[in-house]
Amino acid sequence: MDKMLYITGSFPRLGDGIGDAAGKLYAALYKKIPVKLVTTNKPCICDYAKEHNYDAAEFVHGWGLCTLLKLIIKIKKENISRIVIEYAGNGYGKDFAISLLPLFIRIINVLSSNQIKVHLRLHEFSMCRFARKLFTYPLVVFSHTLETPSYTEYKILKKRYGNKVKKSMIGSNFQWTNKRKIRENDNGKIRLAFFGGIYPGKGIEKLLKIWSRLEEKYPNRYEYYLLGGFPSGLTSAFDEYNQDVMKRIEESKLLGKITITGFLPEDIIEKCLDEVDIAVLPYEDGLTLRRGSFLAFLGRQIPIVTVNGDEEAKKMFSDADGVMMCSDIEDMFNCILKLSIDNKYMEVGKNNWKFKNIFSWDAIADNLLDNIKASNEV
Numbered sequence: 001m002d003k004m005l006y007i008t009g010s011f012p013r014l015g016d017g018i019g020d021a022a023g024k025l026y027a028a029l030y031k032k033i034p035v036k037l038v039t040t041n042k043p044c045i046c047d048y049a050k051e052h053n054y055d056a057a058e059f060v061h062g063w064g065l066c067t068l069l070k071l072i073i074k075i076k077k078e079n080i081s082r083i084v085i086e087y088a089g090n091g092y093g094k095d096f097a098i099s100l101l102p103l104f105i106r107i108i109n110v111l112s113s114n115q116i117k118v119h120l121r122l123h124e125f126s127m128c129r130f131a132r133k134l135f136t137y138p139l140v141v142f143s144h145t146l147e148t149p150s151y152t153e154y155k156i157l158k159k160r161y162g163n164k165v166k167k168s169m170i171g172s173n174f175q176w177t178n179k180r181k182i183r184e185n186d187n188g189k190i191r192l193a194f195f196g197g198i199y200p201g202k203g204i205e206k207l208l209k210i211w212s213r214l215e216e217k218y219p220n221r222y223e224y225y226l227l228g229g230f231p232s233g234l235t236s237a238f239d240e241y242n243q244d245v246m247k248r249i250e251e252s253k254l255l256g257k258i259t260i261t262g263f264l265p266e267d268i269i270e271k272c273l274d275e276v277d278i279a280v281l282p283y284e285d286g287l288t289l290r291r292g293s294f295l296a297f298l299g300r301q302i303p304i305v306t307v308n309g310d311e312e313a314k315k316m317f318s319d320a321d322g323v324m325m326c327s328d329i330e331d332m333f334n335c336i337l338k339l340s341i342d343n344k345y346m347e348v349g350k351n352n353w354k355f356k357n358i359f360s361w362d363a364i365a366d367n368l369l370d371n372i373k374a375s376n377e378v
Contacts, residue, residue, distance in 0.1 A: 002081035004035040004372075007071070009063060009098070010089030011039040012048045015231055015263045016197055017292045018089040018123050021170045023048070025086075025121075028365035030054075036080070038071065040091040063095035072104055075116065082372055083118045087139055088132060090231065099135050102142035117144040117375055119368070121168065123290055126156050145375045147368070149290040151312035166371050170290055171359040174270045176299040178353045180346065190340055193225040193276040195269075196293035198260070199241055203282030203307070205248065210280065210333050212252035221340070224254065227272050228293075229262040273300045277345050278336060281306040287313045287325060295359055298322070303348040305335045316358075322349025 006026055010019030022039075029035045039045055041059035049057045058074075060067045075083065085101070092098060102118040109115050120143035125136055140146060146161065147168035148154050158165040192214075194207055204226075211224050230242040249255055261272065279297040281287070287294060287309030297304050303322045308314070317323040324339075326332040339345040357363060 003079055004029070004033060004082045004084060005038065005071075005075060005078075005080045006035050006084045006086070007038050007098070007101075008086035008089060009040050009092030010086070011037075011045045011091065013044045013263070013265070014040070014042060014089075014091055015044075015229065016090045018086065019045075019091060020173045021123075021292060022086045022089070024171060024173060024361045025365060025368070026054075027052070028361040029368070031362075032365060032369065036078075038074075042091070045091070063092050063098040065097040067095075068097040068101060068104070071101065072108070075105075076108075079114070081114065081116050083116065084121065084368070084372075085118065085139065085143070086121050086123075087136060088122075088124060088128070096135050099138045101139075102144075103138055106142055117372070119143065119372055119375070120146045121368075122146055122148045122153065122157075124150065125153050127152075127285060145371055147371060150288050151310045152285075152288065168367060168371075169359060169364050170292060170295070171361045171364055172295040172299045173266055173292060174273065174296050174299055176353065176356045177301060180301045180350065189223045190221060190343075190345070191223045191225060191275060191277045192280050192336070193227050193272075193278075194280055194293075195227040195273065195296055196291075198226060198228050198230050198245060201284050203284050204245055206282040206284075206329055206332075207280060208245075208248050208252045208254065210282070210329055210336070211258070212254055213333060214336065215254060215257060224258040225272070225276070226258060226260045227264075227269060227276075229260070269296075270300075273297065273302065276300075276302050278302070278339050279304040279306075280332065280336065282329070282332060283307055286310055287317075289313055289316070298352050298355060299359070301349045301352055303339055303345050305332050305339070307332070316355070320352060320355075322352040 008022040010016050010022060012020055012023040026037055037054060037057040039059060041061050046059055105116050105118050120139050125133060145164050145166060146157060147166040149168050149170045154165065154167045196202060198204060214222055249258055273296060279302050281294055281304060283291060287306045289312055305324045308325045308327055324335045326335055339348060
């Protein structure tokens, strides 16, 4: 395998899903091939890299033109022939220059006999806000191959860009288990939980409506947990969302009844997941396989009440006892009640183990390397 450079604006523990996925993929690649990492110089990221002995990692202060030029010099100096870019990710901020890297590489290739290939892993595009879509467009157009874990994005991009577009997967940040753990310190209440960053698009508004109705009709039967935190200082779209959610919690008469954990280390979150009885995930864009929060619950054998999925999700989970895809809030409410009868949730979800190999990070890394190898032969 040729020398590879892995570029990602986000990385653990920045607090966004793309960064967490980038960390897992890099670890899987690191075991297989020599790969160098370039990511954002934030204390939480630097600490994580130090803890995992990623000595070859390089940290940049921003993703503007200066960084772009330094990356190009690094690529030429170190004879790097394969570049993997993880996009989007909040760590890139509002810098646009990194999106021009594939274009610069194509220009360099015209003037050189050593051909460099750029492989883009794209988590979102068509559903992006206009500014983000504009930033992403040069990456999509000029990268040599493009893979996405979103089936919706795959269909849209495949139609326009043809065979350079590949379908990929993401996995969970947590270990899979084939044993459902018994919750400690059981007080008799059924514990409902959402997991992930608390920001627009996650369906928090729907979640609060469901929980408010449950608490009104069945007071003190349930406990409610938001296992995650409010990102701050990453993008203006998240500004003041914290206050908005807290206001909705108060208006829903759930103040003091919902526990918000904030961002926690992986080992602590894993223990929190094992204390959950039923997961509730009302994503606004439907269930897609790019949702790491869904995969986290799936891998811990926790039954999941969520919204209808795209074609890929529906095909994969139509017969899965532990995944209940619902058409609306009413349907989700009723599914929670069904799982609550005679503690049915304790048994539901055990067959989720059969999906483990599909979402293995080693398999995902192998698929990426296969796509890179195939591009070399074109």
